[in-house]
Amino acid sequence: xxxxxxxxxxxxxxxxxxxxxxxxxxxxxxxxxxxxxxxxxxxxxxxxxxxxxxxxxxxxxxxxxxxxxxxxxxxxxxxxxxxxxxxxxxxxxxxxxxxxxxxxxxxxxxxxxxxxxxxxxxxxxxxxxxxxxxxxxxxxxxxxxxxxxxxxxxxxxxxxxxxxxxxxxxxxxxxxxxxxxxxxxxxxxxxxxxxxxxxxxxxxxxxxxxxxxxxxxxxxxxxxxxxxxxxxxxxxxxxxxxxxxxxxxxxxxxxxxxxx
Numbered sequence: 001x002x003x004x005x006x007x008x009x010x011x012x013x014x015x016x017x018x019x020x021x022x023x024x025x026x027x028x029x030x031x032x033x034x035x036x037x038x039x040x041x042x043x044x045x046x047x048x049x050x051x052x053x054x055x056x057x058x059x060x061x062x063x064x065x066x067x068x069x070x071x072x073x074x075x076x077x078x079x080x081x082x083x084x085x086x087x088x089x090x091x092x093x094x095x096x097x098x099x100x101x102x103x104x105x106x107x108x109x110x111x112x113x114x115x116x117x118x119x120x121x122x123x124x125x126x127x128x129x130x131x132x133x134x135x136x137x138x139x140x141x142x143x144x145x146x147x148x149x150x151x152x153x154x155x156x157x158x159x160x161x162x163x164x165x166x167x168x169x170x171x172x173x174x175x176x177x178x179x180x181x182x183x184x185x186x187x188x189x190x191x192x193x194x195x196x197x198x199x200x201x202x203x204x205x206x207x208x209x210x211x212x213x214x215x216x217x218x219x220x221x222x223x224x225x226x227x228x229x230x231x232x233x234x235x236x237x238x239x240x241x242x243x244x245x246x247x248x249x250x251x252x253x254x255x256x257x258x259x260x
Contacts (some may be wrong), residue, residue: 004234009120022218027068029214035137046146047124049149050114050146057160058107062099062161062164064168067168067169069089069090069093069169070172070173072171074177074179076246077251083179087187090180099162101208101249103208104205107153107208108212115220116220116223116229117220117233124230126225146217147217150213151213154201157208170184191224207252216241220237
């Protein structure tokens, strides 16, 4: 029994110590951002690898999620004679929840893991140490541009996911199930509030992008400089990012749409 509590205490202290190092790392990244802003080409190149290369994944996933939502929603709403509300159900589900959350999970799996592996490989091959020897700050040259690229890309990708999902719902609802096209769009315009729905969904995607990118660059920078260490860091990025997205989604939803 005592050994169990000892191991539990050691793991708890290790988690707190890692959280503290991650916080200090984040503050260093923030201090390096001003020097990156005067060299925007560093961020632009990372926007391509982080955001543009995730475009096809986000579009395809958003299309099929919207189509599935329309199918499931139609058969549920038809039991109550409310098929005309299909557009509102699809749009509200995507804008409030599924758009930011699913896009965040896909972003963590594709872009987050790539960032961790790339930075971890640079550490394993001593490229980061070589930069320090040449008086080049790795935070400003490597970490901060990738952090900014992730922070910018995630809201854009989540918005794209939502827009394509609504179009996918329209494709199924109007084209396949015979819902009135004018009613589909007019109900969305009437029921979806810009402040309560669109802005809150955008805030969620920004928070998710910040957390996912922070975890990804920290895990890469903190990885053990071996092939096994980099692979473990990449796995931790995906797992921790998924947990963080789901936990933050609950907290933000309670604050935005609940009575908390």
